[in-house]
Amino acid sequence: MSIRICLAGATGWAGSVLARAIAKSDDITLVSAVSRTQAGHNLEDVLAEPLINCPVYATAQEALIHPCDVFFDFTKPEVAKSNVLAALQKGAHVVIGTSGLTDADYSEIANVAEQRKKGVLAVGNFALTVVLLEKFSEIAARYIPHWEIIDYATAGKIDAPSGTARELANRLSKIRESQLDVALDSINGPKESRGVRLDGSQIHSVRLPGYVISLDAIFGMPDQKLILRHESGSGAEPYVDGALLAIRKVGSLVGLKRGLDSVMDF
């Protein structure tokens, strides 16, 4: 049986690549899509993809008139929570790819998911190499007390540190805080030279032309070090495999799960 999906943000940078991948899959079918500017069109014409046959609506509420098994959100944080709640009320499982929802948003979503006995899988980064870097870093932090994170991006990236660096620091904080041998207040020189301390990790953000997106998690021990490095290009392809995996797995969940690793075997 094919998984029926409603894709909000199907015309965007990430959503359009996912829509094309779904069209080529054997077990997932797009039944409706959301985009304000393309409402009333067929996604087949909007994306020039003949394998798709799917109406586009301006709102999730309208798109959800088509019964679906999974609602996928790749839109904007200001609209994502109401989309997700509408989908849960309609009896769909939900995958959240949109970033920027608050902890308060997530606790409200978790309550409704529990009440409706549906699964919600929220994934800050679907790239499998990032998921693995996070997992390997969690293992390393159990054994190695000193680490720092460096995130690299193009000169024009506004967010600093990157969402991926913040998420990694947050995950590592659940293991422990990285050890500083010289307290930041005791540095002989500008404190900023040691980066920012977030959730118990030192993070350094490099913004230069020539970089796209990469991140180093460096774990140091006397006379040895471990460097875990993630790199991705400028396309949205790295997110596709993880997003498809989330769609296939979310139907087995009840309540809210955060992170793709929560549905992966390790």
Ligand SMILES: NC(=O)c1ccc[n+]([C@@H]2O[C@H](COP(=O)([O-])OP(=O)(O)OC[C@H]3O[C@@H](n4cnc5c(N)ncnc54)[C@H](OP(=O)(O)O)[C@@H]3O)[C@@H](O)[C@H]2O)c1
């Ligand atoms: N989890 C991950 O691995 C991952 C990967 C990539 C991106 N993201 C996140 O996914 C989100 C989308 O990123 P993107 O780069 O694809 O953005 P984008 O190119 O701007 O696309 C946004 C999509 O959402 C639709 N949209 C925006 N506001 C809407 C609204 N109020 N009502 C209905 N539809 C709306 C847009 O269509 P209209 O403008 O026509 O409405 C468009 O289809 C962001 O939060 C981004 O950070 C997450």
